[in-house]
Amino acid sequence: MSPVPDDAPALAQALLSWYYTVKRDLPWRQTHDPYAIWVSEVMLQQTQVKTVIPYYLRFLEHFPSLNKLAQAELEEVLSYWRGLGYYARARHLWEGARHVFSRLNAEIPKTYEALRQIPGIGEYTAGAIASIAFGVRVPAIDGNVRRILSRILAWPYPIESALSRREFQNRLLQWMPASQTEGFGQTSGDLNNTPGDFNQALMELGATICLPKSPCCSACPVSAWCQAQTPELYPVKRAQNKPNSIIRLTFVLIREDQIYLQKRPSKGLLADLLELPGCELPLTASTLLSLTPDDCFSLYQKTVIDRSYDREAWEFFQSSPTLHGPARHTFSHRHWNLYWLILPVRGHAFPNMIREAQNLPESSRWLSLQELDSAPIPTAFQKVIGAC
Ligand code: SF4
Numbered sequence: 332m333s334p335v336p337d338d339a340p341a342l343a344q345a346l347l348s349w350y351y352t353v354k355r356d357l358p359w360r361q362t363h364d365p366y367a368i369w370v371s372e373v374m375l376q377q378t379q380v381k382t383v384i385p386y387y388l389r390f391l392e393h394f395p396s397l398n399k400l401a402q403a404e405l406e407e408v409l410s411y412w413r414g415l416g417y418y419a420r421a422r423h424l425w426e427g428a429r430h431v432f433s434r435l436n437a438e439i440p441k442t443y444e445a446l447r448q449i450p451g452i453g454e455y456t457a458g459a460i461a462s463i464a465f466g467v468r469v470p471a472i473d474g475n476v477r478r479i480l481s482r483i484l485a486w487p488y489p490i491e492s493a494l495s496r497r498e499f500q501n502r503l504l505q506w507m508p509a510s511q512t513e514g515f516g517q518t519s520g521d522l523n524n525t526p527g528d529f530n531q532a533l534m535e536l537g538a539t540i541c542l543p544k545s546p547c548c549s550a551c552p553v554s555a556w557c558q559a560q561t562p563e564l565y566p567v568k569r570a571q572n573k574p575n576s577i578i579r580l581t582f583v584l585i586r587e588d589q590i591y592l593q594k595r596p597s598k599g600l601l602a603d604l605l606e607l608p609g610c611e612l613p614l615t616a617s618t619l620l621s622l623t624p625d626d627c628f629s630l631y632q633k634t635v636i637d638r639s640y641d642r643e644a645w646e647f648f649q650s651s652p653t654l655h656g657p658a659r660h661t662f663s664h665r666h667w668n669l670y671w672l673i674l675p676v677r678g679h680a681f682p683n684m685i686r687e688a689q690n691l692p693e694s695s696r697w698l699s700l701q702e703l704d705s706a707p708i709p710t711a712f713q714k715v716i717g718a719c
Pocket of ligand 1: 483540541542553557559
């Protein structure tokens with residue numbers, strides 16, 4: 332196992348000197364506002380910097396403060412997240428903001444431990460907010476940082492293990508500069524190093540130099556300490572299962588220039604977002620074709636909330652309609668093959684104001700093509716709509 336570098340301050344100094352020279356001018360690096368840093372850290376999870384920038388700017392323009400976000404409706408928040416993916420992040424951010432607003436007097440706490448008590452704030456995000464916004468000496472360990480650590484230490488164990496987490500935490504605390512509270516927030520850019528700068532320097536190293544494939548070791552500020560002979564061998568990961576490949580039968584109801592959508596449950600995959608109704612089936616593509624009209628109608632009744640079109644749907648299924656697809660979409664542990672049936676239905680659009688009078692289910696709605704653009708519809712369903 333790797334020895335602890337005995338000149339940890341020199342490692343930190345080399346890393347920070349490099350960072351102050353090359354760091355990218357990113358919008359969230361121009362602030363110490365904990366709310367803005369929170370938003371940026373949530374958006375940056377599983378999403379690249381260049382993708383995040385326009386979303387971050389647009390989101391903060393619309394929700395410039397925690398109070399604004401906390402008082403917004405979830406659907407409005409999701410619509411400003413549309414296209415970024417991983418919508419659960421937006422819901423957790425909103426829930427966290429509401430918690431701070433209603434329980435903590437709208438003040439984001441300054442310690443790692445208190446931040447961890449906020450719903451939706453995990454170890455990484457708490458570490459990032461505490462160190463960057465408040466100068467607390469605490470690591471922020473994400474996948475990039477784990478990769479760097481595993482290479483510097485030539486770490487031979489799976490990085491997801493408890494042993495690895497403990498070891499990485501301890502090493503970073505050894506290397507990290509002391510907390511600097513006096514004058515904090517004024518000094519970024521010189522060598523009055525802060526824990527927040529140290530954490531951001533590691534993030535920068537992971538994003539630009541110590542890349543998953545072909546790291547640029549010749550340009551690396553910590554190469555003198557790095558013990559990985561063959562960096563691509565690290566990090567060691569647990570054997571992973573392939574995402575499950577699943578057939579999803581989807582019903583696309585079209586009325587005039589509108590498409591029927593309904594809200595998904597508040598828990599689980601794509602929670603609270605709008606969906607084209609449908610269901611996952613334990614079938615293959617060829618056995619899907621053997622579904623009878625009665626099978627289809629039964630699945631339709633189980634999945635479409637609005638009962639207004641049952642009769643038309645039953646007639647439609649008797650007519651041996653064309654099955655379209657597949658459109659493919661991969662989540663982290665699930666791979667959807669979406670097949671769909673397009674049901675043209677008759678009737679008139681109901682404006683929302685007479686929805687209640689018509690006794691239509693609140694979680695279902697008809698949206699025009701223009702309205703689809705701003706609605707919180709996951710990419711998987713956008714692919715289907717785009718192909719209709
Ligand atoms: S020397 Fe190479 S492998 Fe080691 S930390 Fe630097 S970029 Fe990563």
